[in-house]
Amino acid sequence: MKTGGTDAVMSGRVLLARFALLAVISTVVGLLTHFVWGLNHQQTISVSVFLIIILSTLFFWDFRLAIAFLGLPVLLLTGALEMECFKEHCSLEVILFLIGMMVVVGGLRDLGFFTWIIQGIMNIKSMTGPRFVLVTAVASALSAAAVDEVTSILFMAALVFQVCDVLKVRPIPFLIICVMATNVGSAGTMLGNPVGILIGSRAGLTFEDFMLWSFPVMLLSLIVTVALLMVWYRKEIRQLSDRMEQRRGHALPLGPTVAVPFKRGLLLICGTIGLVALHHRIELWLDLETNTVLYMAPLVAAGIVMIWRRERARHYIEQDVEWWTLIFFLMLFGVAGTLQYTEVTTEIAFSLTRLLGDQTSILVPVVMVISAIGSAFIDNVIFVAAFIPVVQELVGEAGTVHPLWWALLFGACFGGNITMIGSTANIVALGMLEKRYRTRIHFLEWFRVGLAAGFVAGFVAWLALLVTGPFMLAGSS
Amino acid sequence: MTDQSIALSSLFSPAQILCGAQGSRVEETARQMIELIAGSDSSIDSEAVYQLVLARKRCGVMLLQPGVAVVHVRINGLQGLRMALATSREGQVCCPDREDYLYAETGSVPANLIVLMLAPADDPASYLRAIAALTAICRRENFVESLSTLDNPELVWKSIEATGVALPEYVAARDIMRSDFARLRDTDGLYAAIDLFCREGVNELPVVDADGDLVGIVSEEELIRLCLPEYITWMEDLSPILNFEPFAEILRREAHMPVMEIMVFADRYATVDEATPAIQVAKVMMRRDVRQVLVVRDKKLMGIISIQDFIQKVLRA
Numbered sequence: 008m009k010t011g012g013t014d015a016v017m018s019g020r021v022l023l024a025r026f027a028l029l030a031v032i033s034t035v036v037g038l039l040t041h042f043v044w045g046l047n048h049q050q051t052i053s054v055s056v057f058l059i060i061i062l063s064t065l066f067f068w069d070f071r072l073a074i075a076f077l078g079l080p081v082l083l084l085t086g087a088l089e090m091e092c093f094k095e096h097c098s099l100e101v102i103l104f105l106i107g108m109m110v111v112v113g114g115l116r117d118l119g120f121f122t123w124i125i126q127g128i129m130n131i132k133s134m135t136g137p138r139f140v141l142v143t144a145v146a147s148a149l150s151a152a153a154v155d156e157v158t159s160i161l162f163m164a165a166l167v168f169q170v171c172d173v174l175k176v177r178p179i180p181f182l183i184i185c186v187m188a189t190n191v192g193s194a195g196t197m198l199g200n201p202v203g204i205l206i207g208s209r210a211g212l213t214f215e216d217f218m219l220w221s222f223p224v225m226l227l228s229l230i231v232t233v234a235l236l237m238v239w240y241r242k243e244i245r246q247l248s249d250r251m252e253q254r255r256g257h258a259l260p261l262g263p264t265v266a267v268p269f270k271r272g273l274l275l276i277c278g279t280i281g282l283v284a285l286h287h288r289i290e291l292w293l294d295l296e297t298n299t300v301l302y303m304a305p306l307v308a309a310g311i312v313m314i315w316r317r318e319r320a321r322h323y324i325e326q327d328v329e330w331w332t333l334i335f336f337l338m339l340f341g342v343a344g345t346l347q348y349t350e351v352t353t354e355i356a357f358s359l360t361r362l363l364g365d366q367t368s369i370l371v372p373v374v375m376v377i378s379a380i381g382s383a384f385i386d387n388v389i390f391v392a393a394f395i396p397v398v399q400e401l402v403g404e405a406g407t408v409h410p411l412w413w414a415l416l417f418g419a420c421f422g423g424n425i426t427m428i429g430s431t432a433n434i435v436a437l438g439m440l441e442k443r444y445r446t447r448i449h450f451l452e453w454f455r456v457g458l459a460a461g462f463v464a465g466f467v468a469w470l471a472l473l474v475t476g477p478f479m480l481a482g483s484s
Numbered sequence: 485m486t487d488q489s490i491a492l493s494s495l496f497s498p499a500q501i502l503c504g505a506q507g508s509r510v511e512e513t514a515r516q517m518i519e520l521i522a523g524s525d526s527s528i529d530s531e532a533v534y535q536l537v538l539a540r541k542r543c544g545v546m547l548l549q550p551g552v553a554v555v556h557v558r559i560n561g562l563q564g565l566r567m568a569l570a571t572s573r574e575g576q577v578c579c580p581d582r583e584d585y586l587y588a589e590t591g592s593v594p595a596n597l598i599v600l601m602l603a604p605a606d607d608p609a610s611y612l613r614a615i616a617a618l619t620a621i622c623r624r625e626n627f628v629e630s631l632s633t634l635d636n637p638e639l640v641w642k643s644i645e646a647t648g649v650a651l652p653e654y655v656a657a658r659d660i661m662r663s664d665f666a667r668l669r670d671t672d673g674l675y676a677a678i679d680l681f682c683r684e685g686v687n688e689l690p691v692v693d694a695d696g697d698l699v700g701i702v703s704e705e706e707l708i709r710l711c712l713p714e715y716i717t718w719m720e721d722l723s724p725i726l727n728f729e730p731f732a733e734i735l736r737r738e739a740h741m742p743v744m745e746i747m748v749f750a751d752r753y754a755t756v757d758e759a760t761p762a763i764q765v766a767k768v769m770m771r772r773d774v775r776q777v778l779v780v781r782d783k784k785l786m787g788i789i790s791i792q793d794f795i796q797k798v799l800r801a
Binding site: 116259266 | 710711712713714715716718719720721723724725729730733734737740741744745748749752772
């Protein structure tokens with residue numbers, strides 16, 4: 008499973024220009040934080056270096072890991088971070104969780120589980136354009152919630168390409184629908200997005216908390232998002248319906264189907280999700296630290312897969328685990344600790360409350376908007392890693408289940424729909440589109456529909472948090 | 485005189501024209517034509533050039549069109565292109581033992597006009613530009629036939645001069661394309677496409693409509709993908725398809741499946757206008773990472789240029 012990236016070789020001039028821009032931006036921000044905001048030297052360095060790492064994902068996608076490697080010593084040597092703080096913030100448990108899930112996904116793919124799902128969708132009788140969009144959107148969202156957003160988009164994109172190639176329709180609208188549904192769905196559980204597991208880990212939230220407070224909101228947001236997209240792309244959906252009807256008239260299928268022994272894959276995914284879902288009960292029963300079983304569940308499943316399919320075990324580890332991305336996350340999470348170590352996050356939280364007060368009803372939409380805008384332009388995992396300490400300060404001792412955590416989650420996930428670089432799923436989908444059709448989506452084409460979709464989903468989530476927020480706070484106290 | 489105004493007739497004189505060539509084979513006439521060129525250029529070793537003609541027999545003789553044969557040789561150190569012409573009322577056979585589609589198509593039509601071109605080894609453009617000019621003349625109705633009836637080299641030369649045809653400024657796509665190639669109609673079925681793939685040994689076939697306009701491309705890869713789409717190849721355990729079950733479905737339906745089933749639209753493939761400079765065609769191939777380019781005039785498919793055509797015509801012209 009490979010995530011997106013650019014293979015373009017940059018000329019020396021472009022490289023230097025981008026590096027210069029990066030240095031200028033971080034220097035200017037550093038100076039502003041020092042002279043305008045009043046942060047001290049260590050805090051300024053902390054902000055500048057962290058900003059460089061974040062912006063490197065925009066300017067130097069291929070070099071982001073190298074820049075993260077270089078950023079860490081700078082922070083350590085300038086006293087803006089201590090090694091213990093770095094280790095504490097690395098979130099190794101999150102990395103292990105992701106490794107386990109990636110192996111499980113590799114096993115599911117080999118077992119034909121995703122093949123079975125795609126064939127099941129293609130074999131739906133009397134398929135029409137709207138039905139296809141509904142089914143693929145729901146499948147995208149649920150699979151993102153069940154495995155992860157990148158896996159979801161990989162196999163949903165394959166389905167979209169297959170159907171659109173056969174029917175000779177433009178795939179872009181249907182790909183966008185799947186991507187946006189994926190991003191919305193990834194907010195439903197801790198499994199859907201590294202953002203979820205990261206927030207869950209830092210906030211001490213359980214899978215059950217997600218199912219109770221996040222999954223229903225995700226479903227509501229999904230409904231409005233899909234409704235919006237079906238109106239937005241009604242012409243293309245109508246064309247798809249017409250082509251499907253023509254094809255049915257010739258008694259031709261949407262693609263070849265074969266008998267897939269799906270039960271093994273189904274057992275694997277159900278077992279994994281079941282173990283994750285019950286982690287809190289098991290932890291209570293065995294008197295274990297919160298989320299211990301949660302982090303270990305994918306590793307248990309991965310271990311079983313690697314014994315069961317031992318001839319493929321090495322392949323899963325070497326090919327299906329996205330080491331490049333995981334190491335970057337590890338570095339990013341650890342380096343984000345500098346913001347907390349130097350108390351920059353305390354300053355940010357203090358500034359927010361000074362500006363807006365400490366009323367949850369005001370802070371929730373603010374956090375949601377900030378995380379949505381941040382996620383729109385920077386990968387949502389990166390943004391959340393930086394913003395979690397701020398939310399931790401804002402939440403304080405108010406309890407584990409707090410509306411601000413969900414605001415951060417929904418803002419980060421739904422904000423990923425706003426621009427084409429907003430989430431890894433977007434980038435992966437665009438990479439697949441370009442490779443197969445040698446075409447790109449124009450930034451504005453995505454931005455117009457993405458802004459609308461992000462807004463409606465965020466609005467619904469905000470309303471939901473307005474209603475459920477008091478219950479969360481009451482439950483925590 | 486600039487390159488733009490080089491008349492084709494300026495590349496040879498009546499002294500390099502042989503009317504009513506005797507003999508039945510082009511190679512015999514070529515020897516005489518070499519002597520005519522050597523007669524006005526002492527730097528040319530006629531025997532050595534003739535040996536080169538024989539050595540390049542397999543790719544040294546081209547049938548420009550039915551009735552017109554071109555013998556060409558590349559010579560190191562030669563300054564500028566040399567040409568000689570020969571006419572034959574009865575026609576001369578060109579390379580009966582060659583196996584190429586040009587001969588297969590036109591081999592039964594003898595050559596009434598034989599053109600010998602001696603080109604500098606390091607200047608492929610001069611030959612190609614001369615060929616482009618020659619093609620423009622020979623496509624005129626009855627021109628070749630009328631030339632072959634003339635007994636006087638002076639008259640032959642004046643007929644060519646009177647056309648006013650000059651070498652083009654640059655070699656264009658139309659000058660290196662193949663205009664004779666396998667294609668499908670948009671109404672053809674998958675059955676015909678598979679047959680054509682097997683018969684022609686090509687890996688892509690253009691699809692045209694009734695007006696000859698390019699509609700799309702079918703490729704062998706798309707054919708395989710029809711049977712083995714990506715979502716099936718994800719499975720590690722292929723026991724459900726060990727006996728080619730997905731292919732069986734296609735075979736059951738191929739008689740009724742339109743070629744559109746595996747066609748990709750033309751905008752996903754590399755096309756160039758026929759006036760596009762040939763060097764631009766090479767760039768398109770590299771940029772788009774394709775092994776052939778389709779040559780169109782507006783939407784009408786005029787020809788195909790493959791990498792092999794490019795190599796043959798530019799590097800081995």
